[in-house]
Amino acid sequence: MADTNFDSLFARLRRFPDVEAANLQAWDATDRLLLDTVREMQAAGLLQPGGRLAVVGDRYGALTLGALTLDSVGTVAPAVRVHQDLITGERALRANAGALDLDTGFEQLPLGERLLEGASLVVLQLPRSLAELEEIADAVARYAAPDVVLLAGGRVKHMSLGMNAVLARYFEDVQPQLARQKSRLLLARRPKPVADAPPFPVTEVNEELGLTVCARGAVFAGTGLDIGTRFLLDFLPRMPHAAHAVDLGCGTGILAAMYARANPGARVTATDRSAAAVDSALATARANGLEDRIDVLQDDAMSSLPAGSADMILLNPPFHLEAAVHSGAGIKLIEAAGTVLAPGGELWTVFNSHLHYRPALERLIGPTREVGRNPKFTVTASTRRP
Ligand SMILES: C[S@@+](CC[C@H](N)C(=O)[O-])C[C@H]1O[C@@H](n2cnc3c(N)ncnc32)[C@H](O)[C@@H]1O
Structure with a gap:
């Protein structure tokens, strides 16, 4: 050529x-x-x-x-x-x-x-x-x-x-x-010569959550707790008990692990498009004795999960595409949630209040209520319309 x-x-x-x-x-x-x-x-x-x-x-x-x-x-x-x-x-x-x-x-x-x-x-x-x-x-x-x-x-x-x-x-x-x-x-x-064991994943106990978090190098927030995720977790006690919940865009799998722990009857799928994220989420599940309850899946916007197969989805959506702030990545995940949720199932999400996801949530999922707001973030719960 x-x-x-x-x-x-x-x-x-x-x-x-x-x-x-x-x-x-x-x-x-x-x-x-x-x-x-x-x-x-x-x-x-x-x-x-x-x-x-x-x-x-x-x-x-x-x-x-x-x-x-x-x-x-x-x-x-x-x-x-x-x-x-x-x-x-x-x-x-x-x-x-x-x-x-x-x-x-x-x-x-x-x-x-x-x-x-x-x-x-x-x-x-x-x-x-x-x-x-x-x-x-x-x-x-x-x-x-x-x-x-x-x-x-x-x-x-x-x-x-x-x-x-x-x-x-x-x-x-x-x-x-x-x-x-x-x-x-x-x-x-x-x-140069390297240490005997590769340096990743790294493991850290998050004292606030009482959770061991494992992170490979490429994963969002490392072993840290994102402030949007922290705000969403404030509402964990109010979330419905699902038979099958999905942590969509799971990163290190903190939401999956915390939901699984709070809902002992639930099976949880932690899914992300990043290989480092799903490896990290699996390691986090294992480190907290939750590996029998949490499945991990590398996929683009849950494309391989059957329609109507989840009754709860937790989502802290991405708002960056490469360097640019862009809502397209988040909208794509909300759209996918509309497909994978069963009628009556719920999407709980947290987003920067300036992003105005609400019309998309109403349109792509169904009736949406605000369950919390702080100076930066909004948490909403949307019920998949029949
Ligand atoms: C804001 S981070 C949240 C990570 C984690 N849930 C947390 O709360 O710490 C968004 C995550 O969505 C993932 N993501 C972005 N686009 C995706 C897609 N099309 N399919 C699956 N995951 C995606 C990113 O890789 C990233 O891990």
């Missing part, structure tokens, strides 16, 4: 099944900078011929599919091994690959040994949190080839010196590169 700027490739990428909107695109200047740099390093003979490539944090496939179009990537099958935390990103990569006839040549894997074993080049879209970067840096230092080059890129406005510091804990040599089009790369080499 003679696409020196990756323009024709990028133009055909979609975010689907993630939220799509005119101001949201499936690739960014960091993807381009990373791919250009890989190509330049290959041309300069800085990468081993036939070295194995791993991609981490690809959003919708730009990096994986772009790499597949580069010369000399792919001498060892599969040409690219890739890890994406979000199932929406994994599905988008497969859909984009199918549309571009590039659906062989890559393998999607969890963050770990199979992804990184023998990798001589790791291309990374920098995550937003330092904890997630730490988990990735540890995995690269632990499993990749000793001569691995880690090329990590991000938007300058989202990068911090803390990222250099995290990488410097795992690599002898960390070099920031010049910025281009508001993106910058960090190049890390010479992995």
Whole structure:
């Protein structure tokens, strides 16, 4: 493919099944900078011929599919091994690959040994949190080839010196590169020896809740308690006793665990699109002796749960899509709740009062009452109309 700027490739990428909107695109200047740099390093003979490539944090496939179009990537099958935390990103990569006839040549894997074993080049879209970067840096230092080059890129406005510091804990040599089009790369080499056990998930007892919370690096709020979640939990004693409750967008699974504990007859599904979240929720359930009552499920907006199969859903919705505050992600989950709730079932949700979710709740679920409000948040209960 003679696409020196990756323009024709990028133009055909979609975010689907993630939220799509005119101001949201499936690739960014960091993807381009990373791919250009890989190509330049290959041309300069800085990468081993036939070295194995791993991609981490690809959003919708730009990096994986772009790499597949580069010369000399792919001498060892599969040409690219890739890890994406979000199932929406994994599905988008497969859909984009199918549309571009590039659906062989890559393998999607969890963050770990199979992804990184023998990798001589790791291309990374920098995550937003330092904890997630730490988990990735540890995995690269632990499993990749000793001569691995880690090329990590991000938007300058989202990068911090803390990222250099995290990488410097795992690599002898960390070099920031010049910025281009508001993106910058960090190049890390010479992995340091790592501790016997990987540093994640971390475990912390939350004294306020009397709950042990487990968190992988990429999970929302780490082992902490989000203030919106805390406010929603104030209403736990008033929530109905369900046979099957869902913690939708479960993160570390605090809502699932607290609901299961307060409702001994309930079966609870903790579900999230993030692999780190469902791993964390499972670890939290186990740490609190609730694993027989809580099932975890990695899925996009409960798409695999049957319609009408839940009688209670708890939701602290996301309101960020990448860096932008966007209500689309929350609306998508409310819409899904309208499908998965049985008639008469209830959705209890907490949101920043300025987000005005109420009309969507009325429309997509049914009659909605405000059960609490503080200076920042509103808690509502919506009953699924028959
Ligand atoms: C505000 S956090 C709440 C996390 C957790 N429930 C808590 O209270 O700490 C929102 C969560 O929704 C998840 N999420 C966002 N979009 C989703 C989708 N389409 N399907 C499933 N989960 C999603 C995010 O990964 C994140 O963990």
